[in-house]
Every structure is written in C-alpha cells, then in structure tokens.
Amino acid sequence: MLQVKAGNLDKMGLLFERYHRPLFGFLFHMTGQTESSEDMVQTVFYRMLKYRHTFTGEGEFRSWMYHLARNVLADQAKQNKRVANHANVNEMAERIGGGIDADEQLQQEQDRDMLHKALARLNEDHREVLILSRFQELKYEEIARVLNITEGAVKVRVYRAMNELKRIYLTIETGRKAHEL
Structure with a gap:
C-alpha cells in the first residue's frame, strides 16, 4: 500500500x-447479501485509492482496510436504512459440495443455517467482532485498531x-428439535 x-x-x-x-x-457476514457485498468490496478498493494518502504504514494494512470497510458498511446502512441479515443458505451449500453423503450434507446445511440465524440475531457490535476475529482471523490487536478500542475491550x-x-x-437448536418432534 505504501507503493x-x-x-x-x-x-x-x-x-x-x-x-x-x-x-x-x-462484508457478506455482516450483511448476508451477496450482490451488495460485492459492490461494497469495489467501493472499499475505490476508497483505498481515493484516500491512499491517509495510509501511514504504522499499523497493518488489513486494519486500515477493515476500517474503510466499516465506513462503507455504515454508509450502506444509512442508504438502505435497514440492512438484511439473512444469508442464502443454498448458495453456501453449493460452495461446500464435495463427497459428503446426503444426510451429512443436510445436517451441515442445517447447522450453517442455525449459525447464520444466530449471528443475525446478535447485536451489530458482537457480530462484527466475531466476524473479524473468527471468520477474518484478525488478531485482537488489529481488531482494536479497526474498532478504535483497547485490546482488552x-x-x-x-x-x-x-x-x-x-x-x-x-435456543434455535432447541426450537428446531422441538419442531421435529
């Protein structure tokens, strides 16, 4: 980025x-919207070019990039006033594919669906910190820079x-099992 x-x-x-x-x-895990996330990726890279003068090189590039992404998310939320939080489970199941038998595949699909429903029910701060730490595998130090909070926080x-x-x-799993009975 310095270059x-x-x-x-x-x-x-x-x-x-x-x-x-x-x-x-x-972006996809934050919004659950494929097309919107693709558009926001383009917007983030556009902003990287536009605001390249703000990159100092002191912190990691990823921290700066996710900071820009959070700003794009905030702008998108303002435009839409409400961002949907539901992932397309069928699309995710297609990505996994492979040699899994039908029962295992169905179970994995249901588990993913429940996980995404649970993620969608988290407040935005909790969802964001989990996506950054677990899905994006950022270190706590990097997340602290992105969110402008302490590492302890x-x-x-x-x-x-x-x-x-x-x-x-x-809660979702218990409800699903009760429904199956």
Missing part, C-alpha cells in the same frame, strides 16, 4: 488479488459475543 501511496498504482491489482476475498467474507467483546452466540444458537 500505491507513492504513486505506483499498478500495485493496487496485487492488493485486490490478496484481499478481495477476505474483504468480501467480512476486544477480548471482553469477543467473550461476551461468543457466550451470546452460544445462547442464541442453543
């Missing part, structure tokens, strides 16, 4: 190749978010 900042715009393609998938994953949020996610997941 892009210095005017070597050809390096932006390399950054896109390395980071567009993790960035899409973050990140640890507390992750702990609380995981407990809340477990509680919601178990």
